Amino acid sequence: MPEKVIEAKNIESGYGKLQIIHGISLELRKAELVTIIGPNGSGKSTFIKTIIGLVPAWSGEIIINEEVDVAGMRPFEIINSGIPINYVPQVSNVFPTLSVKENLMLGLLANKRRENNGAESDDWERIFELFPRLQERLDQKAALLSGGERQMLALGRALMTDPDILLLDEPTAALAPVLADEIFTKIIDMKKLGISILLVEQRATRALKISDRGYVFVTGQIAFEGTAQQILNNERLGELYLGRRVS
């Protein structure tokens, strides 16, 4: 297993002619939880979408597992070529008219295409162990799930692809604090399974507390990078992005 699971070098990207990301270099190491924070419009989500190929990279390299450059590949090409990465979008992260079971099955299909070893039932078991509530609602349409359940299904769908790397875009957005706590617990659980996680979060303080390292994005560039503790302790960053008041 390589040490650096994602190594992004000098990424530039954006929508149409509007450039959002101005040369970002970032790395994610094995079994690491890294959080990206920053104000609205700083390009956090766009960056994550660029890695998975939803937003095409204009220039730069995105090297996965120190071997494949996925810059310029489309999402289904990345998934189908067997690169063990998956992504959970911030909104519309489940298929609303599909049942919970079908949602998870789609994840499984992506997994089976890689002809991964291990029985199908193992995948289901792992999901139900992490998210017991999904098992109770297998035949329900995803549109009828509550906000928290929906996030769990989104995480479950991504996990079904058996990823080594997971990109999470604000998994706790629009959730009540109690539910957000539950999601954070699940993220820690997933990290314990050995999955490397790149997390974008608005609840910066909460997220940094469980992270190994962090990046602060401002207007499409990295304003600060360091260990989670360094960011938490940095007074100026705290004042600007963590909602902490200067005493």
Add this chain to the structure above:
Amino acid sequence: MTEIEETYSWQSSAKLAFNKKIVMLLLLGYFQALYEYLPKQHKRRKSLSYSWLFFLSLLMAAYYYILLDFLSWALGDNLFKQALTTIVNASTLIMISVGLTLVTRVRKFANFSHAELVTTGVYVAIGINSMSWARNLGLNTIFLQIIWAFLITGGVAVLGERLVFGPLTKRDATPLTLMVASIGYGLIIRQVIQEIFTALPKQPAPIYPSFWTEENILSPLEGIPIIGSFLAGFVGLFVKERSKFNWDTLLGYHVELFITRNESFAILIMIIIILSMRYMFTKTTLGISMRATADDPDLAQISGIDTQRVITYTWFIAGGVTGVGAIFRFEASSVTPAAGFVLLLLIFAVVTLGGFDSFEGTLVAAFIVETARSLTVIINGRLALLEQKSPLVDTLVFWETSGDWKAVTAFFIIIVVLIVRPRGIFGLIDPRSKL
């Protein structure tokens, strides 16, 4: 009792074996009540005592009783003939509408060129009939017409996506732009058809292969023990040019009606299409990929689905089914290159009424629309008769009974249903919450 009173009395027209009918209706009511009130998935369990169930059965039975008697007044002896015509019309309407349901769901725009897909399908049949070499080789039969209509119409639909809609979507066209573009694509198809076949009316007339005779097919079946005659009777529907039904007592009515093999095939193929599409949509990887692509193309890509390929398949299947349906929709009439366009509003009405989400919706909606259309014609006919006989009825019925009201009634019902249920009969998600 005067003649008018006699016609008016619902009771008198029903030649019924009263008790038998009541028992049947009670049973029907009982099952309806069970269906409506027993716990369904996702619904909170409704507790229902047996006395309630009994009361509801009575209520439902009364409802069916009134409905059936009203129908027998309106239709007289034609009830079953009209019912059959309605079923056949609804079947062909389903076949030409269900493709639009599929495309609308996956591509999210109103495809006006769908009308010309219908035209394409029927002109494929006409084209095959007009080619003498195909006739000589026996290649112009109904079965080959179906296959060719499926392939060519599907191809035309895919071509539209490849040349027009796909490139437009890549350039971020809105659904409105795509809709206007689809009108253009439809006009092009229509003009091409007109250039090839001229604007003169032509008949698609399904042709059956020479081996398709009673001696060849039915006689061997008769030899099979026990089920032989039953099987021959069933297959006969599709072999004999016209099969005759003659039941002396069906719910107390005397039934005698004819069904042509084209009509039998229309119903059979509709059932095959609906069942296989349902199976494809719920059980196969392609179907689930289609629904996933319809829900969220980006998320589908992340799940490893090649959305472009799925969209191509969607167009091909939708176009193909439409082409097959078109042959049967026009089997007994002559068509011009504008034939599909005339049906466009009706097709859109069915798809909207059914909700864009499900084939069941399209199915039920097509039946509602066709029933409304034929009932309007019949009731207007009955009223016109009454008007001649009674000045009172003439005064009360203020509208033009000879006018073509069938489209109006159909759309009136559609508007009422949509006001009550904006998402259509089977639509899953409220359109307002989706946008």
